[in-house]
Amino acid sequence: xxxxxxxxxxxxxxxxxxxxxxxxxxxxxxxxxxxxxxxxxxxxxxxxxxxxxxxxxxxxxxxxxxxxxxxxxxxxxxxxxxxxxxxxxxxxxxxxxxxxxxxxxxxxxxxxxxxxxxxxxxxxxxxxxxxxxxxxxxxxxxxxxxxxxxxxxxxxxxxxxxxxxxxxxxxxxxxxxxxxxxxxxxxxxxxxxxxxxxxxxxxxxxxxxxxxxxxxxxxxxxxxxxxxxxxxxxxxxxxxxxxxxxxxxxxxxxxxxxxxxxxxxxxxxxxxxxxxxx
Numbered sequence: 001x002x003x004x005x006x007x008x009x010x011x012x013x014x015x016x017x018x019x020x021x022x023x024x025x026x027x028x029x030x031x032x033x034x035x036x037x038x039x040x041x042x043x044x045x046x047x048x049x050x051x052x053x054x055x056x057x058x059x060x061x062x063x064x065x066x067x068x069x070x071x072x073x074x075x076x077x078x079x080x081x082x083x084x085x086x087x088x089x090x091x092x093x094x095x096x097x098x099x100x101x102x103x104x105x106x107x108x109x110x111x112x113x114x115x116x117x118x119x120x121x122x123x124x125x126x127x128x129x130x131x132x133x134x135x136x137x138x139x140x141x142x143x144x145x146x147x148x149x150x151x152x153x154x155x156x157x158x159x160x161x162x163x164x165x166x167x168x169x170x171x172x173x174x175x176x177x178x179x180x181x182x183x184x185x186x187x188x189x190x191x192x193x194x195x196x197x198x199x200x201x202x203x204x205x206x207x208x209x210x211x212x213x214x215x216x217x218x219x220x221x222x223x224x225x226x227x228x229x230x231x232x233x234x235x236x237x238x239x240x241x242x243x244x245x246x247x248x249x250x251x252x253x254x255x256x257x258x259x260x261x262x263x264x265x266x267x268x269x270x271x272x273x274x275x276x277x278x
Contacts, residue, residue, distance in 0.1 A: 018259055018262050021255075021259050026256055051237045052237075054237055055234055055237040058230050058233055058234040058237070059234060061152045061230055062227055062230050062231060062234065064152035064153075064154075065151070065152045065223050065226060065227045065230070066227070068149060068150050068151050068152055068154075068223055069220060069223050069224075069227075071148055071149050071150060072148065072150050072216050072219050072220045072223065073220070075146070075148045075150075075159065075212075075216050076213065076216050076217070076220070077135075078135050078138075078140070078146070079159065079209055079212045079213050079216065080213070081133075081135050081140060082140050082141070082162055082209050083206060083209045083210075083213075085130045085133055085140060085141075085164075086162075086164070086202060086205060086206050086209065087206075088126075088130060089127055089130050089164065089173060089202060090199070090202055090206070092123045092126050092127050092130075093127070093173065093176065093195055093198055093199050093202060094199070095119075095123060096120055096123050096124075096176065096191075096195045097192060097195045097196065097199065099116050099119060099120050099123075099182055099188075100120075100182050100188045100189075100191045100192035100195055101188075101192060102116055103116045103117075103120075103182035103183075103184075103185060103187075103188035103191075104185045104188045104189055104192075105185075106185065113182065113183055113184065114183075116182055117181060117182055117183050120181065120182050120191075121181075124176060124177055124178055124180075127173065127176055127177050128177040128178065130164065131164045131165040131173075131174070131177065140162070141162050141163055141164035141165060142161060142162070142163065143161060143163045143165075143166070144161055145158035145159060145160060145161050146158065146159040146161075147159075148216070148219075150216075150219045150223070151219075151222075151223065152223075152226075157215065157219075159212040159215070159216075160208045160211065160212055161208075162205050162208060162209055162212075163205075164205065165177070166201075168194060168197040168198060168201060171201050171204060171205070172198075172201055172205070173198035173201055173202055173205075175194050175197070175198060176194055176195055176198045180194050180195075
């Protein structure tokens with residue numbers, strides 16, 4: 001700054017210069033206080049426009065990943081519920097197979113066969129009931145694949161169908177729901193063949209559920225890794241480094257205090273000139 005004549009009373013250039021420095025220091029102090037209070041760098045969009053724009057996009061993607069995780073978690077619960085009912089179906093089919101063999105014993109009389117048939121029928125009803133079970137109003141055992149929106153872009157993949165009610169050749173156990181009996185040895189032999197096929201189909205259905213769960217678990221892990229990395233990137237863009245900011249804040253405070261004191265001194269220069277005229 002050029003040296004100004006101290007005898008001028010029409011203007012006070014030193015005071016004007018210091019006032020500008022004080023205004024700038026005050027502005028920086030206020031912004032630093034705002035960042036410290038909010039805990040973020042970009043309390044105003046003019047600080048880092050490009051960084052703020054990238055942060056907004058990352059933040060939105062993280063929110064969408066959270067929604068996708070919710071979808072995947074619900075699908076996991078859906079599949080686990082499927083498997084729980086398939087486990088019950090397995091127990092029922094195993095017992096129906098036993099009864100089919102017992103009913104072929106020539107030493108059993110008609111009364112014994114009637115007792116076996118009664119239990120067999122109850123198990124058939126139980127299997128039929130399992131095939132009609134729902135999860136939040138959705139049929140657990142549908143003939144259609146189940147689409148899952150499992151990522152932040154809404155892209156979906158399909159969980160394989162688990163159609164418990166399909167007929168034997170189609171991969172289900174529907175043939176065992178009704179229409180077969182063990183009321184005599186000949187019928188029991190036919191029933192055993194049907195139950196054996198149903199058990200093989202059930203094994204495939206449970207394996208399919210296992211494959212679905214594996215896909216869901218991998219998807220959840222992928223989303224978790226992506227969300228973690230995006231959160232780290234977002235943090236670097238917008239989270240405040242309190243150690244560095246506290247150092248800057250102390251500097252801004254000193255600058256304001258110093259500028260305020262110097263401005264008071266600069267404003268006293270014209271009074272000194274006036275004293276010369278007294």
